[in-house]
Amino acid sequence: MDLDTxxxxxxxxxxxxxxxxxVIRQHPPRCVQPRCKRPCARKANGEWARSCQPCLDRRARSCKRRREALVAEGGCRRCAYRKRAECDFLCPRCREDxxxxxxxxxxxxxxxxxxxxxxxxxxxxHKASNLDCGISPWNARPKRQASAAYWSPLPDPEPKSEQTWRQSLDDNGWRLSRH
Ligand SMILES: [Zn+2]
Ligand SMILES: [Zn+2]
Known part of the structure; x- marks a missing residue:
C-alpha cells in the first residue's frame, strides 16, 4: 500500500x-435560506457554501449583535450564553475549558x-556495552549452592582399620622408622 495512503x-x-x-457543475446550488434565490457563495477552499454571500454577511452580523447584547447583559465573553462569574469575564465552565x-x-x-x-x-x-553482549544480571545463571551432602556427609561406610589392603603383607615399614 502506498505510504501516503x-x-x-x-x-x-x-x-x-x-x-x-x-465535480462538473454548471450552476451553483441555490442559497438554503428561505426566500433567497441567489446562488451560493464559494468557500475559501473552493467548495460551495450553504448560503449566498449577502446571507452569510447578514447572519454573521446578526450573531455579532446578539453576542454583544448578551455580553452587555452580563454574559460570558466566550460562550455569551451563561452568566459570567464574579470578578471574571468568563463563566465557570469556559474558565475551566x-x-x-x-x-x-x-x-x-x-x-x-x-x-x-x-x-x-x-x-x-554506538558502542557495544555489556548489555548489548547479553551479559546482564537478569539472564545470568543462578549462583551455585552447596548441596545438603556438603553439610552432612554420609559416614564412612568402611573404617580405615578394616581396609587391610592399605597394609603391606611383607613390609611393616621398619626402614622408615627411626631407631
Ligand atoms: Zn441567500
Ligand atoms: Zn462561557
Missing part, C-alpha cells in the same frame, strides 16, 4: 498535493522543547 488513513487528512475529483487548553498548550510546548533538544544532540557512534 497509509498516512492519510491514519491521520484522517488528505495528503498534501492531493487533488480531489472535480480555557485552563485545560492552556495546560495542554504548555504541555505541548514542553514536549516540543524536549523533542527539539533530543533532535539537536549530535549523533554518536
Amino acid at each position: 497509509r498516512i492519510a488513513q491514519w491521520s484522517g487528512q488528505l495528503p498534501p498535493g492531493f487533488v480531489p475529483h472535480a 480555557r485552563d485545560i487548553e492552556r495546560a495542554q498548550k504548555r504541555r505541548d510546548a514542553i514536549d516540543a522543547a524536549a523533542i527539539d533538544e533530543f533532535a539537536a544532540q549530535p549523533e554518536r557512534v
Whole structure:
C-alpha cells in the first residue's frame, strides 16, 4: 500500500498535493435560506457554501449583535450564553475549558522543547556495552549452592582399620622408622 495512503488513513487528512475529483457543475446550488434565490457563495477552499454571500454577511452580523447584547447583559465573553462569574469575564465552565487548553498548550510546548533538544544532540557512534553482549544480571545463571551432602556427609561406610589392603603383607615399614 502506498505510504501516503497509509498516512492519510491514519491521520484522517488528505495528503498534501492531493487533488480531489472535480465535480462538473454548471450552476451553483441555490442559497438554503428561505426566500433567497441567489446562488451560493464559494468557500475559501473552493467548495460551495450553504448560503449566498449577502446571507452569510447578514447572519454573521446578526450573531455579532446578539453576542454583544448578551455580553452587555452580563454574559460570558466566550460562550455569551451563561452568566459570567464574579470578578471574571468568563463563566465557570469556559474558565475551566480555557485552563485545560492552556495546560495542554504548555504541555505541548514542553514536549516540543524536549523533542527539539533530543533532535539537536549530535549523533554518536554506538558502542557495544555489556548489555548489548547479553551479559546482564537478569539472564545470568543462578549462583551455585552447596548441596545438603556438603553439610552432612554420609559416614564412612568402611573404617580405615578394616581396609587391610592399605597394609603391606611383607613390609611393616621398619626402614622408615627411626631407631
Ligand atoms: Zn441567500
Ligand atoms: Zn462561557
